[in-house]
Amino acid sequence: MPLLALHSVSKSYGALKVTDSISLSVQKGETLGILGPNGAGKTTLFNLISGDASVNAGRVEYNGEDVTALPPHLRCRRGMGRSYQVPQPFGNMSVFENLVTAACFGGGQTERAAWDTAVQVLDQTGLMPQANKPAGSLTLLNRKRLELARALATGPQLLLLDEIAGGLTEHEAHELVEELQRIKASGVTMIWIEHVVHALLSVADRLFVINFGQKLAEGKPHDVMNDPEVQRVYMGMEV
Numbered sequence: 455m456p457l458l459a460l461h462s463v464s465k466s467y468g469a470l471k472v473t474d475s476i477s478l479s480v481q482k483g484e485t486l487g488i489l490g491p492n493g494a495g496k497t498t499l500f501n502l503i504s505g506d507a508s509v510n511a512g513r514v515e516y517n518g519e520d521v522t523a524l525p526p527h528l529r530c531r532r533g534m535g536r537s538y539q540v541p542q543p544f545g546n547m548s549v550f551e552n553l554v555t556a557a558c559f560g561g562g563q564t565e566r567a568a569w570d571t572a573v574q575v576l577d578q579t580g581l582m583p584q585a586n587k588p589a590g591s592l593t594l595l596n597r598k599r600l601e602l603a604r605a606l607a608t609g610p611q612l613l614l615l616d617e618i619a620g621g622l623t624e625h626e627a628h629e630l631v632e633e634l635q636r637i638k639a640s641g642v643t644m645i646w647i648e649h650v651v652h653a654l655l656s657v658a659d660r661l662f663v664i665n666f667g668q669k670l671a672e673g674k675p676h677d678v679m680n681d682p683e684v685q686r687v688y689m690g691m692e693v
């Protein structure tokens with residue numbers, strides 16, 4: 455049984471069909487990379503998975519349960535953690551407090567257990583030196599780290615990552631990839647939307663390409679990247 459299965463999910467905003475009958479499934483432990491041009495509907499797809507937006511048609515199944523009508527906080531409690539493209543920390547709270555909040559309210563932990571989780575995630579993500587700083591004062595790199603850390607603090611089984619490598623230097627992107635490889639090795643299932651293709655290819659087992667809200671291609675990374683239609687649409691290459 456897949457951990458996540460989307461069955462013909464669709465979403466429109468007014469006359470604009472942003473998600474057009476997309477079906478996909480993700481197996482436990484797998485990392486699925488999502489690619490597509492700007493505005494293709496990638497973040498919207500995440501919103502439909504996490505419950506931040508509701509589907510107009512179709513079904514979302516998680517661990518065999520129909521979660522289509524479940525609100526986001528209950529999907530989080532069932533093990534879906536996500537990061538946002540624009541980091542969403544509580545800016546006036548410290549980094550540590552942000553992580554305790556994620557572990558308590560997203561992960562359903564007691565405050566005592568949440569403290570331990572926060573310390574462990576600070577260590578894991580290299581944020582320990584920033585622990586007592588207000589989240590709103592962090593640099594871009596550390597805000598991105600915190601976005602990942604907050605999702606990890608909820609104890610996810612499925613981690614949804616929305617463009618966390620964008621804007622990082624080559625060295626920083628390399629560190630991020632190593633971190634994601636460790637998370638993957640710990641058994642966490644991931645779906646990663648990313649324009650930094652070489653970073654994505656270092657972690658993804660499979661790729662799914664979206665264009666105008668529809669599936670354009672899906673398969674092994676090497677095959678998808680060599681697909682002439684993907685090269686034409688996504689990489690602007692005439693073949």
Ligand SMILES: Nc1ncnc2c1ncn2[C@@H]1O[C@H](COP(=O)(O)OP(=O)(O)OP(=O)(O)O)[C@@H](O)[C@H]1O
Nearest residue numbers: 467470472490491492493494495496497498499539
């Ligand atoms: N809440 C909304 N109301 C109206 N239109 C929306 C809403 N959310 C997304 N859209 C539109 O849906 C389309 C897809 O947006 P989405 O953010 O899902 O694309 P994306 O593939 O993630 O793009 P990017 O790579 O630039 O982040 C865009 O045209 C966007 O303007």
